[in-house]
Amino acid sequence: MKKVLTVTLNASIDIAYHMDQLHIDATNRVANVSKTAGGKGLNVTRVGRQLGLDITASGIVGGTSGLFIKQQLDRLHIPHQFLDSGVESRFCIAMITKSAQTEILESGITLDSTVQSEFITFYKTLIQDFDIIVISGSIPPGLQVNIYQDLISSAKKDGKFVILDVNGTTLNQILKMETTVKPDLIKPNEEEIVELTRHTSSLTIESLKLALNDPIFNHLPNILVTLGKRGALLKQDHRFYQITLPSIKAINAVGSGDSSIAGFCYGLIKTSDIKEAAEYAMAAGMANALQH
Secondary structure (H helix, E strand, O other): OOEEEEEEOOOEEEEEEEOOOOOOOOOOOOOEEEEEEEOHHHHHHHHHHHOOOEEEEEEEEOHHHHHHHHHHHHHOOOOEEEEEOOOOOEEEEEEEOOOOEEEEEOOOOOOOOHHHHHHHHHHHHHHHHOOEEEEEOOOOOOOOOHHHHHHHHHHHHOOOEEEEEOOHHHHHHHHOOOOOOOOOEEOOEHHHHHHHHOOOOOOOHHHHHHHOOOHHHOOOOEEEEEOHHHOEEEEEOOEEEEEOOOOOOOOOOOOHHHHHHHHHHHHHHHHOOHHHHHHHHHHHHHHHHOOO
């Protein structure tokens, strides 16, 4: 079986407080608390493990928070190989009531600039044992956005299939870099396509196809645009495929994007076909939305 490596540069401890009501400017006592290893790449890793993938987590962690993250992965029997920055990994807090979810997301403590070159050196050796590289999430303070392009270029040089899933602002910076070495797949949502191309905020499938022909997407072999309950639109080279979903009663869509990346990896390994892999991606994302 082909092997998958996920890269989470800004891993976190995700803390969820479940409460009946959040009282502002008052003491809130919480009985129901969950703490998990977080970051988009680690979410992909967990779902990939559930799907039976041979998948390993990597990235940058540090301090007692980093130790907690690694211990959490050990409990799930998920292999991991992280670079230790020596700096405490961040916390991300969600306060969840029946009617709302309020999030407090730390950016993280600024890392020394030498960590960037240290990780790239570490990564170049690490990727030799893997076939699919998934690079997800935000960059910790102190590192530069060009680290993503360095990671992509190193993996492509070694013939790896590279998936990049970052927010619209970061994606915009990466796509505008002067290089023809691009990831094999990006997974923006509809809002990010609007942001990247400055098209109208209400995109039909036909106008979305036009938007995906924008020069900013040149040299990208595959673009999977997620459209919520409308499914997805896949651009494979110059061909388009619309993926529709059955009507479901979504319970919680949080994490569906990361689940879809895991589903794509599963489908790509199972079928070696991009279109079928995209269908597996949507199935995994939809399954996630049906869970509490």
